Amino acid sequence: MRIFFYLILPMILLSATTTAQFPNARMNRVIIEGDLPSGFNPEMKQLYTFVSDVITSKDYDLDTVTGNLAEGKIKWNIPTNKPTTIKGPFIADYKFYGVISESGDSISIRHVNNKLRFTGKGAANWELTFRLREVLDSLENLPERRTLSSHKHPPTSLEDFFKWNQYLNKRISLILSIMEVYRPEITSLAYNEIKRLFLLEEEKRRLWKFNFIRLGNTAVNKYGLTNKDLCNIYDSVMINPSSQWLMKTPYNQVDLYYHWYIMKLNVYRKYHKFFKTSPDDQMPCSSQEEYYFAIYNDIKKNFQGLMKERMMAFTFWDKDGLLGEVGFNSRIDSLLQDYYNTSQYDAYKEAVKKAEVKYRKRSGSRYIPSFSLTDKDGNKFSNYQLNNKVALIDFWFTGCTGCVQMAPALKNIEEKFSKDTNVVFVSISIDKNFSQWTKSIEEGEYVSGKGIHLYTEGKGSTHDLIKGLTIEGYPSLLLINPQGRIVPYDVNQMDPRKDQGKGMTTLINQLLSDMKDGPYILHEGKDSIISWSFLNNQADKKILSAEKTTSISTINYLNQTYNIPLQQSVVLQPSVYAQPEKLLALSDIEGNLPVLTALLRGNGVIDDQQNWTFGNGHLVFAGDMFDRGTQVTECLWLIYALEEKAKAAGGYIHFILGNHEIMNLQGEHKYTQKKYLDNAIAAKQTLKDMYSSKSELGRWLRSKNIMEKIGNIIFVHGGVSAAVTRLNYSVEKINNIARPYYDINYVGKTEDTLLIVKGVGPTWYRGYYYKDHTEQQLDSTLKFYKADHIITGHTIISDTISSLFNGKLFNTDTHHAAGNSEALLINGKRFYRTNQEGKLTLIYDANKNNNFVKQ
Known part of the structure; x- marks a missing residue:
């Protein structure tokens, strides 16, 4: 060197x-x-x-x-x-x-x-x-x-x-x-900015590697390390002159996520604990809120000047900061006041104030605040006892007319889950009189009488928990997921009094489904199959006979089990197809099984038993089933199962890979829900291993394309950039060249790797929607591929299916998770927007001279 x-x-x-x-x-x-x-x-x-x-x-x-x-x-x-x-x-x-x-x-x-x-x-x-x-x-x-x-x-x-x-x-x-x-x-x-840029790149690499070896849920993790070992490695590797310079030196460009993560690791180091030694073990700090308090106090103690100001402000204003993740209570209000009194920079205080106003407009908080209340037998009950459970919390008081109406509906819901230990029902009263409270519970007029009943210590509506959650009307119901997050839902549409709890029952079933994962089927030689399934990050491993295992079971959006035949062989998909009579296209489901199921059922693609009902129609999924959501595996198995059913009816399913499929095959999990990474650790595997070429889903995904031509339409997740068009490669050649790179993180840049790299490749390109791709360039692409339209996902530009350049370009990425879920139905030469109810809106008609239909 x-x-x-x-x-x-x-x-x-x-x-x-x-x-x-x-x-x-x-x-x-x-x-x-x-x-x-x-x-x-x-x-x-x-x-x-x-x-x-x-x-x-x-x-x-x-x-x-x-x-x-x-x-x-x-x-x-x-x-x-x-x-x-x-x-x-x-x-x-x-x-x-x-x-x-x-x-x-x-x-x-x-x-x-x-x-x-x-x-x-x-x-x-x-x-x-x-x-x-x-x-x-x-x-x-x-x-x-x-x-x-x-x-x-x-x-x-x-x-x-x-x-x-x-x-x-x-x-x-x-x-x-x-x-x-x-x-x-x-x-x-300039010296400090350039030094920061290059050192940060290297230290992020080091952090990335350390973050892999620090994970575990047994006394010794898969790298043979104990928490004590990791403390020694952290001190000798992560604490170095380069990282210390980055942490202490103010700079102009905003990139505080590295600093924030190091501060989080510092908290782990302070308590000598980087990973849980068993599934039931607890990490340092008793709640998410405590992490932020610990980090904030460390910032005040260890930083000076501009860097201190930026880090303190970041604690509050960032979307992953204290206000966005936890919300508000009396402790957080006091911490905010401490910041406003301490900060010397008005610009940062203004940024924090804007964030405060924004997050206070939310109803409640994203996490259930820490609490400790007394049950009717005098025992203490805290929020930590709800960990790894689905909890329905009912807020009520004696004399509440609405609570009397709510009680029968809550009884119906409780009966549905009476044998499921993963569901907990909690009733919290704001009664100030203890005797009156216990009497109302026994009479069962305002509550079901079952479940866990908690008393607010005579403070009623002034209790910190009630104020922190901004409970103002009664009865109020909060649904809590196993990670302690408050589940948002439409209070008016999901009121159990209106449907005797059917909607709430469905929502609880969806949360129970989220707790599960799998199966992951891994082929071990010719004779055996390993099946991994998970519940609350606990692994269930089965070794099965390859010859006798012809199907697997998974769950649907209602937490019901159904069987899926395993495909006899995996065949590379063609790149070019004839135009079908009808075609439904959608994209970017991102592990949202209820939305995927609703779109398919609402548009006649499947029935309630996941059977294909679309006849000789084609279903096109234009990429990004992975990441962000909590039922990725179930979504993949649903499409996998439908493939053979569609073929038997004369139809076809096209699964076009998006950037998030490629990222997961390559082992990049920046946007992956934590439960998947934890599950892989529980199996002493990596998530990349779960989708390797030895796995059933991994083999299946590797058979798919990144670009297809169906009739006169090009389907691609991101887009076809001018750079890719200039290569003059056929659709088939693009797929053949790209496929070897599906699970390889490229080094360098050649004509071939250009096809899949960020920014210009078909899985990543966004130029159509950022005004740096002209209609002339689009016309050149369409002319080369002898196509009339390009259909993409990847980039949200509207709450609805969108059309640009007079119907030459359609975008199918909508805010599915926010309730703005749509697909694109092509029937003959007419293009329709369609929603979960199958309501059609014509947006383009190729039969007319003036093709584009104004909305």
Whole structure:
């Protein structure tokens, strides 16, 4: 490594001296000009900028600046009087984070031998940034790197983790050495921003690896580590000069999530506990609320100045912060007041105040607050006794007329789940008179008399729990999921008094379904199959005969079990199909089984027993069944089961992979619900293992395409960018080239990998909806593929199915989880929006001259 550095050092010194200045450089702007490279295309006219010194992530927004072309050159004038980050395809590919420039900079960019050369005021920032990226990319091809696991995948062993740590230390050492060479040429602001950018990238990698080895739910985890071992590793690996500099040094760009996660790990370290030693074990801090208090107090104690201000504000305003995750009670109100009294920065206080106003408008909080109340036998009962249970809490008082009406409906619900120990019924009274309270319970007029009855210690409606939940009307019902979150529902539509509890029963069944997961079927050689199922993160492993196992069982949206025949073989799907008479397209279900089932039932695709009723019609799912939701596995099995049923009726199912399918196959689980990661740990596997090529669902997913042509329509999750179109590849060739990369995190960028990388590939592209894809480019794509329409998902642009470019482009991604769930029905040449009730709205008619139907 030392020899390598000395070889590149003369080049660094030479390039760092090229700082010729333009005489026409103006203050309050950055000027960038350059010659047009070979292969220049219209997309390269756009540069994207953002000002670095924003207060919160809500202020972060990319501005687009279009360059002016003249005599083989292009020039951008970027108005700014603050440090600004600049990026765009003229400079580098989508992976490039951008370059920090300051007001008054004037940069000239030249393409020499396929490399960029920079001159002008501020050029050293650009030279340094590109030099660091070039050198670090070259390290990825070294033999020592090739023996390591992919950077976002779990370490293959403890030895692999420690080798990764050594490799990252070498990268950081090289970064700091190169930066010292450039230090005299750049401002201190630019130095700190560039140093932060590159060190943060390395420390995030280290954090990612550590987060894998710290998980477990037995005394010794899958890496052979105890909590004591992890404390020692944390002290020696995670606490290092690079991470400490990042935690202590203020910087302008907003990226506090790394800092926040380190603060969370610090809490684990403080209590010497990084993972649970059994499924019933408790982690440090008795509730989510306690985590935030611990972190807030650590910030006040250990940070100073601007960094302290940002971290304290972040505790409140971020969507994953205290107000968004927990809500309000007297303790949190006191903590807010402490912040307002402590903070010295009005801009941050204003941001927190806006967040406070926003979150106070919510009814109640997202988590049930901590409480400890007395039951009718004098025993203490706390919210922790509801952990891993579905809880229905009824708030009432003696004399409440509505409570009398509610009691019979609650009895019906209780009877439905009388034998299910995973459901708990709790009644909390605001009666101040203890004797009156116990008498009302015995009489059973206001409550069912069953379940757990709790007393508010004579405080009634002034009790912290009642105030924290903003209970104002009685009776009030709260439904709590096993993680302690309050489940939102429409109070008017779901009032048990109106339907004798049928709607609430359905909702409780859905939550019970969420507690379950599986089965995951893994093929072990020719003779045996391993089946993994889970309940509350506890694993049930069965070893089955491969010859005798012809079907598996799973659950539907009503928590009912049904059988699914296993497919005899997995066949790669064709890429091109004839146009069917009718076709239903939807996307981005994201593990929401009730929504998926409702859309299919409401539009005549299936019946109540999950049978295919769509005849010779085609169902197209345009990607993203994975992530965010809690019934991903059940959704996948439903589509899997319907495939053979559809074929038998002359119909067909198309499952087109989206970016979240690819991410999960590659082991990237940023958006995955925690229950899936915990379940994999309980099985001493990784979630990637559960979807490996040895698994039934993994094999099935790998047989699918990322792009298909059905009749005159291209179906794709993200879109077909101009870059992909210029490759002149057929749909079949795109699928054949992309398939080997489904479960491989690419390194480098070639024409082939371009097909699936973020930003420009069919699974990721969003350009249609961000105004950087013209109708002319869309026409070029349609012409090449001899198609009339493209149908995508991936990007929500409306609460309904949307059509752009006069019916050439349709988007099927809607806010399913928010209740705005729709699909696209194509019947002949007519295109309809349709909802869960099957209500059709015509939006495009190819039979008419004026095709587009105004809404």
